[in-house]
Amino acid sequence: MADSYRLMQEQYVKILKTYLEDKNEIGLYQAQQFSKKVLENQISPEEVVSLHIEALEQFYPDLPQGAWDSFDFLIEIMMGYGMAYREHQILRDKQKELESEINVAANMQQTFLPDEVPDVEELDIGVISVPASKMSGDYYHFVKDNNGCVGVAIADIIGKGVPAALCMSMIKYGMDSLPEQRLQPGALLENLNRVVEQNVASNMFITMMYGSYDPRVHHFYYSGAGHEPGFFYNRAEDTFEELYAKGLVLGLNRDTQFREYHKKIEPGDFIVLLSDGVTECRTAEGFIEREELTRLIHQYSDLSAQEIVNNVFYQLEKLQGFSLRDDFSLIILRRKV
Amino acid sequence: MSVQSNVEVHSEWGIVSARQAGRNLAKELGFGGVDQARITTAISELARNIYLYAEKGEIVLEGIEKKEAGGVHRGLRIVAKDQGPGIKSVREVMEDGYTTSGGLGAGLPGVKRLMDEFDIDSITGEGTVITVVKWLR
Ligand SMILES: Nc1ncnc2c1ncn2[C@@H]1O[C@H](COP(=O)(O)OP(=O)(O)OP(=O)(O)O)[C@@H](O)[C@H]1O
Numbered sequence A: 001m002a003d004s005y006r007l008m009q010e011q012y013v014k015i016l017k018t019y020l021e022d023k024n025e026i027g028l029y030q031a032q033q034f035s036k037k038v039l040e041n042q043i044s045p046e047e048v049v050s051l052h053i054e055a056l057e058q059f060y061p062d063l064p065q066g067a068w069d070s071f072d073f074l075i076e077i078m079m080g081y082g083m084a085y086r087e088h089q090i091l092r093d094k095q096k097e098l099e100s101e102i103n104v105a106a107n108m109q110q111t112f113l114p115d116e117v118p119d120v121e122e123l124d125i126g127v128i129s130v131p132a133s134k135m136s137g138d139y140y141h142f143v144k145d146n147n148g149c150v151g152v153a154i155a156d157i158i159g160k161g162v163p164a165a166l167c168m169s170m171i172k173y174g175m176d177s178l179p180e181q182r183l184q185p186g187a188l189l190e191n192l193n194r195v196v197e198q199n200v201a202s203n204m205f206i207t208m209m210y211g212s213y214d215p216r217v218h219h220f221y222y223s224g225a226g227h228e229p230g231f232f233y234n235r236a237e238d239t240f241e242e243l244y245a246k247g248l249v250l251g252l253n254r255d256t257q258f259r260e261y262h263k264k265i266e267p268g269d270f271i272v273l274l275s276d277g278v279t280e281c282r283t284a285e286g287f288i289e290r291e292e293l294t295r296l297i298h299q300y301s302d303l304s305a306q307e308i309v310n311n312v313f314y315q316l317e318k319l320q321g322f323s324l325r326d327d328f329s330l331i332i333l334r335r336k337v
Numbered sequence B: 001m002s003v004q005s006n007v008e009v010h011s012e013w014g015i016v017s018a019r020q021a022g023r024n025l026a027k028e029l030g031f032g033g034v035d036q037a038r039i040t041t042a043i044s045e046l047a048r049n050i051y052l053y054a055e056k057g058e059i060v061l062e063g064i065e066k067k068e069a070g071g072v073h074r075g076l077r078i079v080a081k082d083q084g085p086g087i088k089s090v091r092e093v094m095e096d097g098y099t100t101s102g103g104l105g106a107g108l109p110g111v112k113r114l115m116d117e118f119d120i121d122s123i124t125g126e127g128t129v130i131t132v133v134k135w136l137r
């Protein structure tokens, strides 16, 4: 520390001298470069003033006493900056530490999500889930049972970041601890609701949509817990309709019942499930309309399910200037033609 | 060498007197301008805390020495003591960004960084003793 101060001092004297002799832009450019070096060497502001004073003592030893006294005053003024500067350095280190901890946690969280979509002959499945910051409050899950039925869950923890992520790991655990045999969507949500009600703080709410696709009869059975409605695309009529399921959010009331709905799926029809980060995508003009979303999906509907969700995500991300305000999850299940 | 001075602190005047005494001693011991300013800033912060939170107390200043392999090391010790309410959670207070001034690096963590040694003893209901040392380079 003392060493680097001496070195800095020699250099300061040299470049200040050059500047005072030539008084040109080169000298000032050197000063700018020097100011970077000062920061690299963690020289604090009051020390910079002191460098200046010591240089002046060499160049102009005969300055009036008042000028020298005024430097004591200046050093005192710079002390506040010095203290703020030191704290800044420490907070920066702390931030790095926090960031690396969060990175580890975010990687762990990734392992909670399925690493591939189930392989089903009759279905084309696409999924994308992107957190707004490092950790996500969205959750999705696929299961394939012995009968070849595909269960799909999408959940959204109200809130985001680390608290939502902690809550999300609970949901994952809750899903894993449900009985082995296949559950009807309504019964599954009722089970899960009890787990959440017992284990999650009362100020955390979780919305969820659970569906089960039976490829033997091509029916999609689904129930919802206060979740953002999805869409059903009818290929024959080339229309989108809302996939709404009435039900209270999870964790609110121990004995909530969930109604079950179903939909017949024809070749080329598809189901869209999403989190509210998709519809609450905010642009300069306000939230995007749900119609805009269906128009976007329609625009890419000739592509594979995975390509559709990728493209929709890209377009919406772009609309928001590539910074997401909420966790974004979008799933498409399409009956193959 | 045991120049020691005690300054009572129960008003802003006391803070100024403590600074003055600290500056005189620092000069006498051979501290440069920047270190003088660091020492007086530390005294300011400690004395202000006494004045604000304990109403009264004292600042004790002393030139000290320690023998080391390289020879004798000289330094300045500041002890700030009061019989005020004490600090409930020292750990919290020493955390960066805690001060009521809102993360401008001042307060006790700032004092700790300005000085070479820092020690704090505080008992709720009995008072606080903070000892800091700056060594001559
Ligand atoms: N001598 C003391 N007696 C009792 N409490 C104290 C004393 N010194 C500090 N404290 C307590 O510790 C807290 C932190 O003190 P510190 O000096 O770090 O910050 P601050 O005084 O709150 O803000 P500032 O940055 O303006 O100094 C104070 O708010 C006060 O509650």
Ligand SMILES: [Mg+2]
Pocket (backbone or CB within 6 Å): B045, B048, B049, B107, B108
């Ligand atoms: Mg204070």
